[in-house]
Amino acid sequence: MAAATDNLIAGATGDWEIVIGLEVHAQVNSKAKLFSGASTEFGGAPNSHVSLVDAAMPGMLPVINRECVAQAVRTGLGLNAQINLRSTFDRKNYFYPDLPQGYQISQLYHPIVGEGEIEIDVDGDAKSIGIERLHLEQDAGKSIHDMHPDYSYVDLNRSGVALMEIVSKPDMRSAKEAQAYVTKVRTILRYLDTCDGDMEKGNMRADVNVSVRKPGDELGTRCEIKNVNSIRFIGQAIEIEARRQIDIIEDGGKIDQETRLYDPRAGETRSMRSKEEAHDYRYFPDPDLLPLEFDQAYVDDLKTGLPELPDEKRARFMADMGLSVYDASVLVVDKDNADYFEAVAAGRDGKMSANWVINELFGRLNKEGLEVEQSPVSAAQLGELIDLISSDTISGKIAKDVFEIVWSEGGAPAAIVEERGLKQVTDTGAIEAAVDEVVAANPDQVKKAIDNPKLAGWFVGQVMKATGGKANPQAVQAIVKAKLGL
Numbered sequence: 001m002a003a004a005t006d007n008l009i010a011g012a013t014g015d016w017e018i019v020i021g022l023e024v025h026a027q028v029n030s031k032a033k034l035f036s037g038a039s040t041e042f043g044g045a046p047n048s049h050v051s052l053v054d055a056a057m058p059g060m061l062p063v064i065n066r067e068c069v070a071q072a073v074r075t076g077l078g079l080n081a082q083i084n085l086r087s088t089f090d091r092k093n094y095f096y097p098d099l100p101q102g103y104q105i106s107q108l109y110h111p112i113v114g115e116g117e118i119e120i121d122v123d124g125d126a127k128s129i130g131i132e133r134l135h136l137e138q139d140a141g142k143s144i145h146d147m148h149p150d151y152s153y154v155d156l157n158r159s160g161v162a163l164m165e166i167v168s169k170p171d172m173r174s175a176k177e178a179q180a181y182v183t184k185v186r187t188i189l190r191y192l193d194t195c196d197g198d199m200e201k202g203n204m205r206a207d208v209n210v211s212v213r214k215p216g217d218e219l220g221t222r223c224e225i226k227n228v229n230s231i232r233f234i235g236q237a238i239e240i241e242a243r244r245q246i247d248i249i250e251d252g253g254k255i256d257q258e259t260r261l262y263d264p265r266a267g268e269t270r271s272m273r274s275k276e277e278a279h280d281y282r283y284f285p286d287p288d289l290l291p292l293e294f295d296q297a298y299v300d301d302l303k304t305g306l307p308e309l310p311d312e313k314r315a316r317f318m319a320d321m322g323l324s325v326y327d328a329s330v331l332v333v334d335k336d337n338a339d340y341f342e343a344v345a346a347g348r349d350g351k352m353s354a355n356w357v358i359n360e361l362f363g364r365l366n367k368e369g370l371e372v373e374q375s376p377v378s379a380a381q382l383g384e385l386i387d388l389i390s391s392d393t394i395s396g397k398i399a400k401d402v403f404e405i406v407w408s409e410g411g412a413p414a415a416i417v418e419e420r421g422l423k424q425v426t427d428t429g430a431i432e433a434a435v436d437e438v439v440a441a442n443p444d445q446v447k448k449a450i451d452n453p454k455l456a457g458w459f460v461g462q463v464m465k466a467t468g469g470k471a472n473p474q475a476v477q478a479i480v481k482a483k484l485g486l
């Protein structure tokens, strides 16, 4: 683990430590809403996915969606957390035009998932981050203020959609750790297929709690920065907010516990309101809903059905395929990337496959802003290319050219090599002839090389050039040395 001092930031009165805890709101992958059968589909016409329950018509009763419960339990298992066989729903009361019920159904007193932990990696150092709880709750609708100068509109399509709120312990000590945590949570949710993790669409968002203290002191007063919607902004908001708090304290002031907003354009956090406490919401158990109860067999059954999770996959890539921790970590962050790699590596050298996938393919995809599903080079094509290198049919250098051809024109690597005459020349007769030619044309270089054997490399380069990079470099080297008598 990194020394704690790595994360300290300097102030006028000495070093400060940042303390961070995150509340991640993740929209549950489910066809229907948490307490109604209305669709959760994104992008429908306003108010087209609204049942009488979501519109809070008098007398309508909520009915819990079994699939949302299963998704929350799966997520809890993926976070190595305690699953509570009995949980309850509470009303969180507040007024807002996009909340027709006048309250949000949430779980305050007895959440469905209790304490857990996940491991994050920052610059090669592993650290465990505690999970406080996970609870189910409803999303609100959306107010639209910018369609007409005189009116505001309300779209209830999101009203009642299931959210999981995942609350961490205040265990993070830097912006990087918080970013690694959110990335890891998102990876786990995506592997589990319990949330798509799409922060741009608002399907996953984070409230970021930040405080500062002198190392060893008690926790300081925190501010909560609401609804930060990208991993980059989470990092920026933390650093800016910590600096603001340090400046206030060092000027002799004190931090007010409040809810703030991060404005990326202004590069500052701004106060929204003073922090509300649980009692401000008049929480009470929802009388329309019975306690949610299930047995251990139900949990065990869901556990048996879980897919391989990123930590397990990483361990397997390292143990079975000989990958470094770095390569394995890069590959497992995204499940589609890991699947692509596995398809390439099946029956092939793991390290060589990892190199090609990470350096060539991912490098190229990044440059074009593409995801692996959009790759013009399929796993089968890349595998075939690697086979051509392994069988010494082509050199690694030519393989990069073939990769480019497959990328832009498509086609089978073996056929491309055949058609364009790119096969590696291992025939010593042909190489000898090329070496003889270069030697005969450069008597001065020959003399120099005899005095200084390091210059033999120049001849190897010339022969490679003369053969269009197709000569086997080891064979060229051996023949050059023999011809020059080195």
Ligand code: ADP
Pocket: 019, 020, 021, 022, 023, 167, 168, 169, 170, 171, 209, 210, 211, 219, 220, 221, 222, 224, 278
């Ligand atoms: P609330 O629901 O009022 O926001 P919680 O007790 O659920 O409050 O805590 C919210 C988050 O704040 C948690 O992720 C927790 O880890 C974090 N947190 C609590 N105290 C601090 C602190 N002093 N500094 C930073 N984060 C904190």
Ligand code: MG
Pocket: 023, 207, 224
């Ligand atoms: Mg909160």
